[in-house]
Amino acid sequence: MDKSMDVGLREMKLDKGKKTREKLMFGIFTLCMSAVVIPTLLIIGFIVVKGISTVNWSFLTEMPRMGMKEGGIFPAIVGTLYLVLGTIIFSMPLGVGAAIYLTEYAKQGRLTRLIRIAVLNLAGVPSVVYGLFGLGLFVFFLGFGSSILAGSLTLACLILPIIITTSEEAIKSVPDSYREASLALGASKWETIARVVLPQAIPGIMTGSVLGIGRAAGETAPILLTVAAFFIPRLPGSVFDQAMALPYHLYIVSTQVPGMPESIKYGTALVLLGVVGVFFTFATIIRLKFKKMSQMK
């Protein structure tokens, strides 16, 4: 429809002024797009090129030495891994549960609207404010101290709105006829949700959640206030220990330590970008597969 109309237009021959103006504007839009895409590619390329020579097995698996100026970043990688794991454990059940409530159980009313407003507002709360909240509630009030536990809980709160929103979309997209068929077979409401609705919604839930968790892995401000350890040359022993983390480590090595060798900075940046990239790629693959699956139906 759209295309045939375009062709028709061309045949009608717009006057020259119109055509040049159109070409000019489209050129400007292309420039705008390039101003976003080119820097993004340059950023990725620059960090990969500068960091690749540093990143090797010993950089990834050794302890930092000489006040972090030598050696590897192993404890930071492990710290980030623990934080991500903790964030998943806390945020997934909460977020998916909340989405199930909003789509399957909630009645249209004030409370539901209030919850939705809360979710939307949570999504806009600055990450450093989550850090303050985590410091006040988890570190001091609940007495967890600066720890992996406090950091994971804070990060879980931070990505909760992302997980709720994407899970809700995914659950909503499961057709009602599936639920009706299951209920008509005598399954209870929960059996229907657990065995019919959720399995169908999992790819959608995964896509959004993985992106959210990737974001949590790269957040610095909240962990700066709730977990951060400047420099610990050992691995955390329990969830109540402080830990190093990749984003915070990058902040430290690039601003707080004078005379830091460039190679370690770029290496850390590349590893962090790589971790985020893995999450991003994973989410994209799930989404593409899911799209193909739903197209085949």
Place this chain on the structure above:
Amino acid sequence: MGGGDLNFKTMGIVETDWKNLFEEILECEVFTVRGMLESLLTIVKPQGVESISPREKLENSSWNLTKSYKNRIREFLIEKIIFILGITALLIMGLIFVFLIQTGIRLFEDVSLGQFLFGREWYPNATNPRFGILPMIVGSLMVTLGAILISVPIGIGSAIFIAEVAPPKTKTVFKLIIEFLSAIPSVVLGFLGIVVLSNWVRISFNLSSGFTVLTGSIIIALMALPTIISVSDDAIRALPDEYKEASLALGASKWETIKNVLLPAASSGIIAAVMLGVGRAIGETMAVMMVMGNAVQIPSTYLESGRTLTATIAAEMGDTVRNGTHYNALFAIGVVLLIMTTIINTISEWVLHRAQREGK
């Protein structure tokens, strides 16, 4: 009416009536005390179901069919658990407000609200400490304004490119790249700001230091762009095809159609996109902290160092003693930030909601 005059705004189809908009916001139930109380009451007393869909009918009947006592208890318990999970978001939002305000408000035992908001001096560790955050408020607003001035034209241009100009395959690739941009951690962008961008700014403007408000604005613009592009793109593509077809059929060129039909019709969505971008820019912490120099001063130009509200919290929390005045002051800054972003987000969500209603 010639093609050039085709303008939906003058035809009265799309009008942004700011006065009414504002009045409606104020009348919104959430903002009145009565509305809040009623919402709280509904937590205790669930509302009745008005209309029953076939799905709900089935759910109710299968409830009756499930004879086993054990099953009934299980369903009941699960429903309660899901309900508790459902209200956690509300609970967290409430707890954030409670914890920040409760701690932040203690600052005003030592400092007056006026001194805090409009004081120009910030010496938290001096023997006679001062807690004026005006330089940080100005810094935050300046960097946000700068970022918006850079990112809005580029963002809207890119959104038009993606929605109307690009061929489908290019579109997919570019959208993926934009999504990846939004996934890059801010500390990585801050790091690049230090090693690359600040040098560019220093050399091109012949400054002694490249850590300026401008440097921060450029980085934040890059971070706000994905939000602005994707929300504007959604707003443009949500418009009915008939709008575009009617305009093209009247002999308007593609650009005239975009300018006179699509952009005015999608204006609410685009405004919301910009507001969400502003929210993101004000709340950004690490990148601005790393590239703006953090001098406590009211910058007179974009080529001077400045400091934001967010950076102050992140940089100084480590030096504070729990429940000291400095600690409380940083929480009070958190409250200021929370109020700013909540207002911005509420308005943008409301505009977006209105845009969706218009689309139907």
